Amino acid sequence: MQIDQRIIDELSGLAPEAVREDEPMAKHTSFGLGGPVDVFVEPADAGAFRDVAAFLADEGVPTMILGRGTNVLVRSGGVEGAVLCSTNAFTEIARTEEGLEAGSGVALSKVLTLCSEEGLTGLEGLAGIPGSVGGAVKTNAGSFGDTIGDRLAEVVTFQPGKNSVVIPAEEIPVEYRRTILPEGAVVSLVRLRLDEAPPEDVERRRQETLEKKWRSQPTGMRSAGCIFRNPPGGSAGRMIDELGLKGTRVGGAVVSDLHAGFILNDRGGTADEVEELISIVRSRVLEETGIELVLEIEVVGRRAH
């Protein structure tokens, strides 16, 4: 797919000052890794986002929707086509009768703050997860027993160029770290069903979660959180730890000493090094336990040639 000047000009007209050619994805992922995408667009509002999404679809440009880039590993050869980022476009957040509603680009931390202020309980376990609401819904983010999928009331989505569709939670299958939405659907708004509780209790539980994570996870480091899904009935991190793999390193990528489920990019690593480390860990776990670990993160893009 060739992104020519006409496409760039059209995009710049639809989303002024929001279009960057050959943009390094390393700037937009929590791993701090990834080669350039042909065109990165970060529209400033919902209207511009929808116009850009419709235009890209019409032109047949392969397009990846990005939230805060905290669950992806982008390869060094970069991404073909367009990356369309939601974080400036869908930013509304409000209390509702049954809980709250938030645009897909809103940071989860902001949702947690509003929950504490309004006395809304059910998501405290998600404190510290650095993603956006859209990314959290897509990946059914969760921790310490809470998942966003359990709290969905409705999800508003659209297909590029089409009108919005409101999907009730009852029609949305949620699985471990995966929510099944119609193929190609972009999440714009999420309505959550939450319970009421004294604000100070909600805030205390949120703080407790954060403290537990500060003690047990390498927060503030370059990573994408847990690399592998937990196998049924087990913990991927614990298995990796028990095999003595903490500290295993390939170049700038290392298995965290604090939480063996995390791989860190702590010395200016590359996506290739992270992938090589992933494969070493997987092989060791398979050899020793017979269990094939499945990735929790999404690996996208081309390998460097």
Ligand SMILES: Cc1cc2nc3c(=O)[nH]c(=O)nc-3n(C[C@H](O)[C@H](O)[C@H](O)COP(=O)(O)OP(=O)(O)OC[C@H]3O[C@@H](n4cnc5c(N)ncnc54)[C@H](O)[C@@H]3O)c2cc1C
């Ligand atoms: C330090 C750290 C800790 C973490 N801890 C946890 C944890 O405890 N539990 C957990 O579940 N995860 C955890 N994660 C992973 C990650 O933060 C979550 O999966 C998060 O919800 C992803 O949100 P995002 O906006 O970054 O999504 P992205 O990485 O930007 O995207 C993830 C997927 O969602 C899709 N997507 C994003 N926005 C939309 C949209 N609007 N419409 C349609 N599709 C969309 C993308 O195309 C992609 O397929 C952690 C990550 C880090 C770095």
